[in-house]
Amino acid sequence: MRQFTAGPNDDGMRLSRFVQRVTQGLPQGALYKAFRNRRIKRNGHRAAPDDLLATGDVLELYLNDAYFPAVPGPRKMAPIAAPLPANAVVYEDAHIAILFKTAGLLAHSDDAGRPGLLEAFTARLATAGHYDPQQENTFAPALCNRLDRNTEGLLLAAKQAPALRDANALLREGLIAKHYLCICTNTPPQGLHQAFLLRQRASHSV
DSSP: OEEEEOOGGGTTOBHHHHHHHHOSSOOHHHHHHHHHTTOEEETTEEOOTTOBOOTTOEEEEOOOGGGSOSSOSSOOOOOOSSOOOTTOEEEEOSSEEEEEEOTTOOSSOOTTOOOOHHHHHHHHHHHTTSOOGGGOSSOOOEESSOOOTTOOEEEEEESSHHHHHHHHHHHHTTOSOOOOOOOOSSOOOSSOOOOOOOOBTTTTBO
């Protein structure tokens, strides 16, 4: 049995999603069977998958230990190769930050584990005491939009779970506009031009 206490960043999350986030390799069938068999409890009582968590809820998960990661908490931060660039933070408050990503810098770690701007920013938050992965069950700072490695521009980062949900909703509804500028070395001919980019995974370029 594993016990968790819901924190502020878990507030409002569906209980089934919380269980999926704190476990690994748990089949969906086994998840809902555990609910039916009362092996997932909230504040000492039977719980339902659609229950919404509130800060302070005590959750008891009577599941096989094999379904829990060796290191509890949100995804492990990648090693930081360099500190956050001095001009990377364009704007920051208690909820969000706007980060400037230079061309050639990864937005976040890749499949090879190489860290990006997000990992450097997360490490900065942890050093300043604004984020403690050991105190979080499911949340880690996240980017709300992405840019290719060879593209520079602004990235919206959420420092709290409610801010992440709100920003993603605004992006889905088109209430946050994204604009791209292309630098040309000559004047293109008039008319509509279409081109397609093919990503080369081996070189992480297009």
